[in-house]
Amino acid sequence: MTQEKIAGHLLVECLIVQGVTHAFGVPGESYLAVLDGFHAHADQLRFVTNRQEGGAAFMAEAQGKLTGRPGVCFVTRGPGATNASIGLHTAFQDSTPMVLFVGDVASDARDREAFQEVNYLSFFGASTKGMAKRVERIDDARRIPEYVARAFATAMNGRPGPVVLVLPEDMLTQTVSAEPLPRVEPVQAWSDPGALRTLRELLLQAERPLVIAGGGGWTPQAAAALQRFAENWQLPVANAFRFQDCFDNHHPNYAGDVGLGISPALAARVRESDLLIAIGPRLGEATTGGYTLVEAPRPKQKLVHIHASAEELGRVYQATLAINATMNAAARSLEVLTAPPGVAWGQWTLACHAEFDANVDVANGGIVLPGRIDMPAIVHTLQRLLPADAVLTNGAGNFASWVHRFFKYHGLAKGLKTQLAPTNGAMGYGVPAGIAAAILTGRTVFTIAGDGDFLMNGQELATAVQHGAKSIILLLNNGTYGTIRMHQEREYPGHVSGSSLANPDFCALARAYGYGAECVTHTAEFEAALQRALAAPNGTLIEVWLDPEVITTRSTLSAIRSTALKTQA
Template sequence: MTEARRATPGRTGGKLLADALVAQGVTHAFCVPGESYLDLLDGLYSVRNRLQLVTCRFEAGAVHMAEAHGKLTGKPGVAIVTRGPGACHAAIGVHVAFQDSTPLVLLVGQIPVEETDRESFQEVDYRRMFGPIAKWVTQIDDEKRIPELMAHAFDVATSGRPGPVVVAISEEMQKRLSTVPDIGPAEVLPPHPAPDALPRLMDMLARAKRPLAILGGSRWTAQGKADIRDWLLANDLPVSVAFRRMGLFDGTSPNYVGDLGVGADAGLVAKAKESDLVLAIGTRIGEPVSQGYTLFDMAGATPIVHVYPDQAEIGRVYRPALGIVSEVNAFAAAAKAAGAVKKPAWSAWTKELRALRVAQAVPPDYEGPLNLATALQALEKELPEDTIFTTDAGNFATWPNRFMHFGEKQDFLGPTNGAMGYAVPAAIGAKITHPERAVIGFVGDGGFLMTGQEIATAFHHSVNPVILVFNNQMYGTIRMYQERTYPHRVSGTALTNPDFAKFIEAFGGHGEIVERTEELVPAVKRALASGKPAVVEVRTNPEQVTNRATIAELRAQAAKAAASATRPETAKAARTPAPRRTGPRPR
């Protein structure tokens, strides 16, 4: 055989891309197919025994599935979409990954390079489009650079503050041949706390009387969660979790004091303002956690120890008394090794905060045949200890947050950016990632009809999440604000819905309707036992627009506020001009 015959013909760019994903350890990719990456699809066919390609029905759903996979594994979720409309649909999932700090790599098909700047069919400049909501955006036009740029994309997605990376892949590049070798993951040790970080933290803690820990962030491992739990309990610290991070700490623990986010208990918020030391571990202390940036003084009147893997985020809003640049699991191990304060002075404080959490979780006597709080608490006792929960955005989501107690082996996935349409595809992505675990999705009637069609993906890939659709026939959160500001003037928030049980039955799945408190547990148990994708429609009382107020109560509050504003002394005060600003004008 001649040397020429023995020479390898090389691989197409499409095959190189598929092999690059395998080289980075990717096991699942979620896609909506498009002609702009036919050659990548062909490359994925050749690695089908090592990488499962999940075919979805809508690009936003595909990216939500990939994002849920990234949340659960700590490794970048991978989604693939076509150019133009496909990329635009995918953008909401990129925004979720950005604000949730979830590692994600999105591959986007692109036009041929020679057609650039002609407004070719479906042409978009992805660097400009995704620049504000991604950690990095690149485009591969040279097939020889595929291994290099793909490896770097995965590095960026997981380094520092994790987040999304977008890689555009030009069409003709995928067809050309190259003989470049694959590049695997780089072995990089995570940032650890500085040598004096833990001694200084422990000294500050020893002098505190009202400390509060807030757990947040992403890429926590089981060991990391166990280590931080052991340290927090050894110091008898009150522990709260950041917005939609209920899976980070055992909600049944006597040290758990509730979540700081949208709909947080007013009692916890008040106590957080009284704290004399805040341990912010893994959280950015963003807008939901800080209650609209009102919880703490930005100049540092309340001492904050801020632990975060990216130095750029420490002090970005709140000036900390101590900033510790560290990957969360590395910090947890170091904290556990540091031990406990000898004589903590805050045991009564911890019990006081816990009592507030216990009190707010007691179900009120809601009007009507369905007390959702009581039903959810009955349900939590029947679910497996390793259940994965996903949630959508909306007022309905505050019910599980307030009334359920999520165990330490359970995971809770929710969009901290408030994206509706997340829960159903996230539940499917979670079930594909962990088919052996029960998956329960919480979604409102509004959010379900945004991405509920993704239930077809569950059938196609033989997984069976159970989706609870809370149906109050409205966009509940917006109706709540509407009644507070413009009472009785209902505009744009009412909904007309299908029979959601029949919707899933049309696919061949399991459907149930719940209208009474005692019906929820049996319905969910039957859904889980069916072995099919399932929808349980929970018909809630539209009048009970939040778990703390009815529409009538909101209208009464608005009327009282309006009456107060028209009193003579109030009106006079309103007409008094505000003092002029004497300092420099803000830029």
């Protein structure tokens, strides 16, 4: 006879069956029964207590990226749910599997604008235009296993993304005899054999093909199969915006990343290509140069678009050939696609990689920046000293452009994900994502942040210390919201408004949380500081004072000097 249990405990048992080992969140009185379930199963599932729901949601999103299975976040009703929406939006635009559990008002108080009540279906707007793939409320505790299994399946199948499950407080305290459903595995959608034959014909007709890989759903096996496909056909491969670890940057077929501030040489290659093979990315605004490199709705290049969701195919671009397939299935189909003895684009591929190497080679760049900090040299120091399996994280801001351009990411084909970055441009992502990576993997984690970016979720250093996580944070302090200042200098030169920052003592702040801290004012000081951080048992913040006149674009990395910067920074 099945033993009865509190519904909140059943929910935790369902998560354990789905393979969840960590859940992130901020506790709330609306789901006390679930918190009691975490206590009862603490040896199997660890609840990581965060300091703000936005940080918790970012950690869950990072968990989804790292594991390929839904990251899990728990928040309370109203303010908790709205705070967590930034992580949900990131998961949606980044195609990351995630499940957000929201404790809700009791059923007898619903629809009265009760304390902290929100209509979550309206707020999260489950649709292709909303923030979630599905939003559901569990009113019957006996159906918890059904809802949880469906949430995990929805989050992983097709285009991965977030699901919201709303949990009425009184439902969670009911006593039930239900049992968890079995672990859900994602469904694989295989490429149509006829479409593969057409793709092969398009390749044989091409002279300047280019692969763009990215999006959600990639596994080490899929990345390895993609690499074999590229090698068999001698194809150049570029990675989509902030999916720079889909294809190994050290590989001789790598062409660079197609994103914000794209290398002018690579932008020209995309435009000149006569066959683009997009495997996984939606081909959003950042990856297409504002829909100019690949024009919508009908590109000038022949376009083969391979995506896990049929709804994404034809939504923006009318492709020459559209293939509905998941990344594992697509890559495995492509790697066995018979290649001819020789191809017409061998020199094209070599040239693409040579241009990438030149773009990341500081000696060839002739970059001279104002101030005492040489950021390209610092990134090259990172390349030398960080272990190959290190996880690099960042939020949004001009500071991220340094690692995006000068760091060569190791590919997922080597077995591990090494980049966590928000394609939706969410500030404040890097710090909590890095802490989540440290908790989940135990690997070396390096985060680059700006001064504005850091203060959006810097309080999660307390979470890191509480849960024994170590991350190394490089904080670039230039006293500005640098990206906004860059745009101001271009559009309204000399008219600085709203982009200057008065900052705290970041090193003192980090030490107060329990992190080590160092301040670097000269490039020569950085290497020793990084070595000390790598050797330290706890996390470290390395603050670098960057001249405020250094406002970058990835294509030129030029130093913009202006009277406004000199007098107001």
